[in-house]
Amino acid sequence: xxxxxxxxxxxxxxxxxxxxxxxxxxxxxxxxxxxxxxxxxxxxxxxxxxxxxxxxxxxxxxxxxxxxxxxxxxxxxxxxxxxxxxxxxxxxxxxxxxxxxxxxxxxxxxxxxxxxxxxxxxxxxxxxxxxxxxxxxxxxxxxxxxxxxxxxxxxxxxxxxxxxxxxxxxxxxxxxxxxxxxxxxxxxxxxxxxxxxxxxxxxxxxxxxxxxxxxxxxxxxxxxxxxxxxxxxxxxxxxxxxxxxxxxxxxxxxxxxxxxxxxxxxxxxxxxxxxxxxxxxx
Amino acid sequence: xxxxxxxxxxxxxxxxxxxxxxxxxxxxxxxxxxxxxxxxxxxxxxxxxxxxxxxxxxxxxxxxxxxxxxxxxxxxxxxxxxxxxxxxxxxxxxxxxxxxxxxxxxxxxxxxxxxxxxxxxxxxxxxxxxxxxxxxxxxxxxxxxxxxxxxxxxxxxxxxxxxxxxxxxxxxxxxxxxxxxxxxxxxxxxxxxxxxxxxxxxxxxxxxxxxxxxxxxxxxxxxxxxxxxxxxxxxxxxxxxxxxxxxxxxxxxxxxxxxxxxxxxxxxxxxxxxxxxxxxxx
Numbered sequence: 224x225x226x227x228x229x230x231x232x233x234x235x236x237x238x239x240x241x242x243x244x245x246x247x248x249x250x251x252x253x254x255x256x257x258x259x260x261x262x263x264x265x266x267x268x269x270x271x272x273x274x275x276x277x278x279x280x281x282x283x284x285x286x287x288x289x290x291x292x293x294x295x296x297x298x299x300x301x302x303x304x305x306x307x308x309x310x311x312x313x314x315x316x317x318x319x320x321x322x323x324x325x326x327x328x329x330x331x332x333x334x335x336x337x338x339x340x341x342x343x344x345x346x347x348x349x350x351x352x353x354x355x356x357x358x359x360x361x362x363x364x365x366x367x368x369x370x371x372x373x374x375x376x377x378x379x380x381x382x383x384x385x386x387x388x389x390x391x392x393x394x395x396x397x398x399x400x401x402x403x404x405x406x407x408x409x410x411x412x413x414x415x416x417x418x419x420x421x422x423x424x425x426x427x428x429x430x431x432x433x434x435x436x437x438x439x440x441x442x443x444x445x446x447x448x449x450x451x452x453x454x455x456x457x458x459x460x461x462x463x464x465x466x467x468x469x470x471x472x473x474x475x476x477x478x479x480x481x482x483x484x485x486x487x488x489x490x491x492x493x494x495x496x497x498x499x500x501x502x503x504x505x
Numbered sequence: 506x507x508x509x510x511x512x513x514x515x516x517x518x519x520x521x522x523x524x525x526x527x528x529x530x531x532x533x534x535x536x537x538x539x540x541x542x543x544x545x546x547x548x549x550x551x552x553x554x555x556x557x558x559x560x561x562x563x564x565x566x567x568x569x570x571x572x573x574x575x576x577x578x579x580x581x582x583x584x585x586x587x588x589x590x591x592x593x594x595x596x597x598x599x600x601x602x603x604x605x606x607x608x609x610x611x612x613x614x615x616x617x618x619x620x621x622x623x624x625x626x627x628x629x630x631x632x633x634x635x636x637x638x639x640x641x642x643x644x645x646x647x648x649x650x651x652x653x654x655x656x657x658x659x660x661x662x663x664x665x666x667x668x669x670x671x672x673x674x675x676x677x678x679x680x681x682x683x684x685x686x687x688x689x690x691x692x693x694x695x696x697x698x699x700x701x702x703x704x705x706x707x708x709x710x711x712x713x714x715x716x717x718x719x720x721x722x723x724x725x726x727x728x729x730x731x732x733x734x735x736x737x738x739x740x741x742x743x744x745x746x747x748x749x750x751x752x753x754x755x756x757x758x759x760x761x762x763x764x765x766x767x768x769x770x771x772x773x774x775x776x777x778x779x780x781x782x783x784x785x786x787x
Binding site: 252261262307308309321323325326328330331332333334335336337338339340342343344355356357426427429430431433434435436437438463464465466467468469471472473 | 607713751
């Protein structure tokens, strides 16, 4: 990343010393004060000092590192959500994580682990989660790899000829996107796989709705767009499993900024560090 | 309540006009700005204007009405919890509700429904909840009436002679306290009933821990003291079902103020209204 940023600066004829702020989002919990990441998907990154590394690469810059879902939630807050102070931004991809906006601020929890909703148990008899070691985590049951795994099973057992031929064309593998493509052609098995994921995500969200009473839930991430069935199943499950009064004014929508959410969030977070928090600069 | 307060003032020779603040906690969600309660256990109280009533009874006083668990959480925050800014206060009695302290303030949610954790689904095949209409709510499965119902079944089916004789002595009814008393004598059925409740409450709390990453959970309410098995089962389930990193610095304890939590919370909330928020007075 620092090399890419260096190239970019060079092309624009900007000196590294002219870079005043760097915002970094990582797909793992972050101890915000130190910028250290915890329990990342790739264990080599555990306690890797990203913030220090970036500070050495860009010595003048304020560097801020945060969890990716927190950053995206903050981007939505600053650039797209004007009417709600309490909302949940949920990212569904290889993993599942949430950014929480509480009273108009990113809420990070007591030790930076808030929003680790991928590890909410949705099935005590489910498979062991490779990341936390518990059984039946939402992430292990409903995220991209789980969707792909069910699709491979459906292809191998002959339940879905469409998925089987896609898998052959792809050299023996399938992704969540392939399931979305098959669902778009009307493949019932693929639609059911997507609906099951949406239901499980919605059931976990219903617990968060009862606890947190948000005004808005934004759905995002690489898997969120695999088909309209996902959002509709999430909505159904949230409405079915939440206290009816908690959902009266609740909207559940796709991310407003899409892939720009992280960029806007990193920019906003870095800017606020430069201009607001750090009073020794400027 | 207003009559009791009137008597108390008379005995102390204080005029109603000398009462500057009234804090009221109610066992239902409250729209904080208006003091109106929503979805109360006794439906006659729906939209009853408690705040207006109290303001007419004590015309000089600032009246503030809030959910009881919110008030108790606030009492703990002001009078007993000094080291944690993010915590959950859970009240287990006839119902189950939570007060949420977020960044050192009571968090009420987008429409006053935050902390309605009694309506988190713990068993999709469970009984219909009489208060919200969904199936398998934590409250319907694990609160005082559910414990009593399971005890009556155990007495009637001969599984627990101790509960059966207690039930006869009480004229055909049993309470959660009776189950606690039987558990204290070593009655295995009663211990199992308490453990099951604790497990379900802990499983629901584990979801909140993954979402909210609190530093402390305080257990309170009439059912919380029925036996040490309840707290230990809650702890076990939270530890088993949460992300391990979220529980590293998490303490789960009994309420520190006990029955005083509500009193301290109502006083603190009312005082802050008088001395801080309302700048037209004094």
